[in-house]
Amino acid sequence: MTIFLQATVEGLSLAAIYSLVAIGFVLIYKSMDVLSFAQPALAVVGAGIISSLAVDRGLPFIPALLLAIVLTGVLSLIIERTFLRPMVGEPVFSVAVLTIGIDILLRTFLDSWIGINPRYLGDPFPNYGTLGSVNVGGINLKYLEIAALVTAIVLITILSIFFKKSKYGVAMRATSFDQEAALAQGINVGRIFGLVWFIAGILAAFSGFFMTGGFNTLSQFSFVKALRALPAVVIGGLDSIPGAVVGSIIIGLTQGYVAYYQFQIEGIVGVSLGNGFSLLAPYLIMFVILIFKPDGLFGTEEVERV
Amino acid sequence: MRGRPNLYTDYSRESAIFSNNTQKVWFIVVIISAIIFCFLATDYWLLLLTTAFLIAVASWGLNIVSGFAGQINLAHGFFVGIGTYTSAIIGGIATSSVIGYELDMIIWLPLSGIAASIVGLMIAPITVRLKGLNLGLVTLALVFIGSHLFSNFKSVTGGAGLGRKVAKLKLFGVDLESGIQIGTYFLDKNEILYLICLTLCIFTGLGVKNLVRTRAGRAYSAIRDGDIAAEAIGINIFRYKSSAFALSSFFGGISGAMFFTVSGGVEPGTFNLLYSIIFVAIVVIGGAGTVLGPLFGAFFYTLFPAFILIAIKALEISEQSLPLNLGQIERILFGLFIILFLIFEPRGLWGIWFRLRNYFKAWPFSY
Numbered sequence: 100m101t102i103f104l105q106a107t108v109e110g111l112s113l114a115a116i117y118s119l120v121a122i123g124f125v126l127i128y129k130s131m132d133v134l135s136f137a138q139p140a141l142a143v144v145g146a147g148i149i150s151s152l153a154v155d156r157g158l159p160f161i162p163a164l165l166l167a168i169v170l171t172g173v174l175s176l177i178i179e180r181t182f183l184r185p186m187v188g189e190p191v192f193s194v195a196v197l198t199i200g201i202d203i204l205l206r207t208f209l210d211s212w213i214g215i216n217p218r219y220l221g222d223p224f225p226n227y228g229t230l231g232s233v234n235v236g237g238i239n240l241k242y243l244e245i246a247a248l249v250t251a252i253v254l255i256t257i258l259s260i261f262f263k264k265s266k267y268g269v270a271m272r273a274t275s276f277d278q279e280a281a282l283a284q285g286i287n288v289g290r291i292f293g294l295v296w297f298i299a300g301i302l303a304a305f306s307g308f309f310m311t312g313g314f315n316t317l318s319q320f321s322f323v324k325a326l327r328a329l330p331a332v333v334i335g336g337l338d339s340i341p342g343a344v345v346g347s348i349i350i351g352l353t354q355g356y357v358a359y360y361q362f363q364i365e366g367i368v369g370v371s372l373g374n375g376f377s378l379l380a381p382y383l384i385m386f387v388i389l390i391f392k393p394d395g396l397f398g399t400e401e402v403e404r405v
Numbered sequence: 406m407r408g409r410p411n412l413y414t415d416y417s418r419e420s421a422i423f424s425n426n427t428q429k430v431w432f433i434v435v436i437i438s439a440i441i442f443c444f445l446a447t448d449y450w451l452l453l454l455t456t457a458f459l460i461a462v463a464s465w466g467l468n469i470v471s472g473f474a475g476q477i478n479l480a481h482g483f484f485v486g487i488g489t490y491t492s493a494i495i496g497g498i499a500t501s502s503v504i505g506y507e508l509d510m511i512i513w514l515p516l517s518g519i520a521a522s523i524v525g526l527m528i529a530p531i532t533v534r535l536k537g538l539n540l541g542l543v544t545l546a547l548v549f550i551g552s553h554l555f556s557n558f559k560s561v562t563g564g565a566g567l568g569r570k571v572a573k574l575k576l577f578g579v580d581l582e583s584g585i586q587i588g589t590y591f592l593d594k595n596e597i598l599y600l601i602c603l604t605l606c607i608f609t610g611l612g613v614k615n616l617v618r619t620r621a622g623r624a625y626s627a628i629r630d631g632d633i634a635a636e637a638i639g640i641n642i643f644r645y646k647s648s649a650f651a652l653s654s655f656f657g658g659i660s661g662a663m664f665f666t667v668s669g670g671v672e673p674g675t676f677n678l679l680y681s682i683i684f685v686a687i688v689v690i691g692g693a694g695t696v697l698g699p700l701f702g703a704f705f706y707t708l709f710p711a712f713i714l715i716a717i718k719a720l721e722i723s724e725q726s727l728p729l730n731l732g733q734i735e736r737i738l739f740g741l742f743i744i745l746f747l748i749f750e751p752r753g754l755w756g757i758w759f760r761l762r763n764y765f766k767a768w769p770f771s772y
Binding site: 134182185186189191192193194195196197199200201202203204207208210211326329330333337371373374375376378379382383385386389390393394 | 471477530531534535537538539541542543545546549550553554556557678679682685686689728729730733736737739740741742743744747748751
């Protein structure tokens with residue numbers, strides 16, 4: 100039972116991390132019909148900025164974190180203005196490949212800065228409790244994981260209030276519903292695109308921090324973690340924010356359970372699944388769900404004119 | 406229609422592989438100069454061009470499914486990997502850790518393509534149901550599933566970080582590794598490989614050019630331009646979508662088998678996400694949906710690092726003084742090229758070539 104609870108907790112904290120990136124994906128997709136493969140790169144870039152400010156420059160952690168998050172948002176905004184804006188109206192595939200190009204650019208610069216040794220982010224979480232974790236009834240809770248969960252819940256709540264109540268939130272929903280109609284109502288669609296990318300950048304930076312904070316450290320392979328938000332988005336449906344959250348929970352829990360129960364699963368299935376199977380499980384689930392529901396669990400079915 | 410090469414009076418002439426004599430002449434000139442190049446160039450340039458030929462073959466494969474049939478495929482590297490390991494099993498040498506049967510190249514080369522296309526057909530029930538971005542995402546999953554399989558089937562791949570040697574170069578019982586003596590001329594291994602890959606490249610190119618004008622080729626472009634409309638006029642979507650995947654993987658498999666035979670060994674980590682994306686980028690840079698595009702893209706991708714090296718030497722910059730190492734400069738330029746081509750020249754290198762050709766057709770007049 101403790102193992103089960105432990106796996107659940109770890110799965111949920113992973114889900115929190117994924118959901119932040121996933122919401123960024125969905126926001127961009129809903130407003131611009133662009134699947135941004137640059138989002139995982141933005142997440143690690145955010146973590147990189149934190150590390151360079153807090154460790155290399157010696158800034159206190161909290162200002163460094165806030166500054167890095169804003170900077171990542173601005174970087175994301177710049178990317179939208181320079182590279183994505185000329186591509187409005189181009190085929191979806193071209194834009195997706197373009198974001199892959201952006202991803203290669205960002206990650207090459209980041210990798211050359213990271214170097215071979217993993218980098219710490221200079222956050223105080225490893226100092227709390229015993230090595231950054233506390234033992235509650237046999238379950239090992241990491242402070243970083245708890246912080247990730249709380250932050251994700253807070254951010255998602257703020258975002259949903261923002262979309263429901265605020266002027267820009269309503270404008271964003273209008274834009275995602277119908278760009279031309281929104282334009283006709285006097286909504287500055289270009290500014291909405293910028294805002295969407297800014298928010299997506301901020302969310303990516305948050306998740307980048309929780310992915311690489313504490314003893315997780317930032318390395319050249321960190322981005323693969325952020326990329327696992329992609330199956331979460333697909334499972335939930337590319338254009339559904341609740342779907343992104345549910346998808347992230349499914350992916351996070353699967354990864355947590357498979358990591359702890361792989362041995363038992365192998366016993367039932369009868370074949371060895373290999374090292375690191377828990378990292379592959381999200382993709383397998385996505386594979387299976389897409390066979391039965393090509394638009395994801397919560398996605399709207401695409402209606403096409405011939 | 407002498408003197409009026411652009412006037413076609415029947416369909417078979419318009420859809421001919423070479424629609425006029427100029428194209429025929431240039432085709433022969435290019436091939437002959439490529440063969441002459443084999444005997445003049447240094448080993449460095451020979452190997453570079455051999456790689457370019459093979460990458461072109463694989464990119465042509467991807468172009469069939471992504472360019473002609475319009476299905477996003479981000480997992481081409483996975484199919485290349487399947488081909489590579491098939492050839493490694495059939496043609497490779499068995500050691501204590503990996504299996505291998507040391508068979509002839511005439512057996513492993515086609516089989517590596519066939520194995521890849523069988524895998525392509527196996528996933529067809531999934532890929533046919535999906536389209537657009539969802540298909541791209543499923544193929545993305547395939548990349549990760551593939552690299553997981555490759556690094557865990559240790560008896561086939563040697564395991565992550567270790568790798569294995571690939572197929573032996575033995576054609577019709579003749580061992581090509583040590584070179585062969587033809588009359589008074591001695592062909593060494595690199596020259597043989599260059600010629601084999603050149604032949605492969607020529608036949609693939611002609612095959613693709615021919616495919617465009619067949620029933621299947623027309624069905625592919627109909628599916629790309631509107632799959633529902635294509636279905637309405639009686640095109641069997643399942644059959645043609647899956648055959649596009651199978652054909653594309655076939656070329657990928659063959660190219661992979663030869664590619665790693667040229668380089669000598671293969672490590673499962675090679676077939677990662679970036680490896681698959683490189684092929685997508687080559688097709689985009691070269692010009693998706695064109696016959697010559699992937700060839701241009703492949704040559705561009707293989708040769709620009711060499712030219713960067715030449716430029717660095719010519720400018721007398723020492724490699725240590727650069728802020729980034731050569732591989733990183735290559736990757737940054739590569740990423741930039743993808744972005745710039747998509748924004749400024751969506752038809753890719755082929756588009757540039759097309760405009761140049763039309764400009765010089767009527768030169769010095771504007772039209």
